[in-house]
Amino acid sequence: EHSEAQEYETLYVLFFAILVGAAVLHVSTLPFLRALPVTVILFILGILFSLVAEGAAFTQLEGMLRSYQAWVSIDPHLLLFVFLPPLLFSSAIDLDTYVAKKCCAQCLVLAVLGVVIGSFVTAFFLHYLPYAWNFSTCLMVGSILSATDPVAVVSLLKELGASPVLTMQIEGESMLNDGTAIVLFMAAYGKVKGEEC
Numbered sequence: 001e002h003s004e005a006q007e008y009e010t011l012y013v014l015f016f017a018i019l020v021g022a023a024v025l026h027v028s029t030l031p032f033l034r035a036l037p038v039t040v041i042l043f044i045l046g047i048l049f050s051l052v053a054e055g056a057a058f059t060q061l062e063g064m065l066r067s068y069q070a071w072v073s074i075d076p077h078l079l080l081f082v083f084l085p086p087l088l089f090s091s092a093i094d095l096d097t098y099v100a101k102k103c104c105a106q107c108l109v110l111a112v113l114g115v116v117i118g119s120f121v122t123a124f125f126l127h128y129l130p131y132a133w134n135f136s137t138c139l140m141v142g143s144i145l146s147a148t149d150p151v152a153v154v155s156l157l158k159e160l161g162a163s164p165v166l167t168m169q170i171e172g173e174s175m176l177n178d179g180t181a182i183v184l185f186m187a188a189y190g191k192v193k194g195e196e197c
Contacts, residue, residue: 012067020045039151084178091175099168107172114173115180118146139188147181150174 021042028038053068100107122142127135150170157167 009063009067010070012064013071014067016064088175091171095171096164096168099164100172103165103168103172106169107176110169110173111176112180115143115146115177116184119143119181119184122146134192136188136191140185140192143181143184143188147177148174 024038024041024045027033028036028041053065119139119142122145123135123138126133126138126141133141151174154167154171154174157170
């Protein structure tokens with residue numbers, strides 16, 4: 001009976017997140033909160049929820065605590081394989097192929113050279129901080145941080161009616177930079193596995 005309870009208890013955090021997301025979307029339509037991006041509000045609420053859950057503040061809500069622990073212990077590859085393909089597909093299906101062909105070279109330069117330069121600059125900066133990390137570990141962190149995802153920027157550009165070329169350059173780079181970051185991360189991770197960090 002405990003395993004059955006565990007299976008449906010994992011839905012507690014999911015339903016709670018859906019309710020909080022719907023409430024945040026509703027509240028963000030108020031005039032004085034319209035300037036604050038919804039993603040920022042959700043990020044802050046997620047951090048607060050995590051701090052409360054990690055602080056064992058759910059002692060009276062044991063089901064919620066078990067649900068949180070189940071979501072925290074989920075396999076990260078599962079999340080990658082479940083969420084990344086639909087996100088890439090939704091971006092790719094909305095592409096204007098004519099503008100995409102014109103901006104292809106610029107997107108590739110930004111996605112490859114931009115991410116590589118950003119990763120190495122971040123790695124050099126982190127290497128000289130007092131954490132005593134080796135350069136490969138710094139490059140892993142740099143590759144994670146350099147792959148930006150400008151969802152809010154692209155939606156704002158579309159809302160403001162910005163140039164389709166500019167929008168395509170930013171959106172195309174964001175679709176391609178993940179691949180460069182993964183290659184850099186895996187190369188640095190392979191080096192770290194051979195070293196001690």
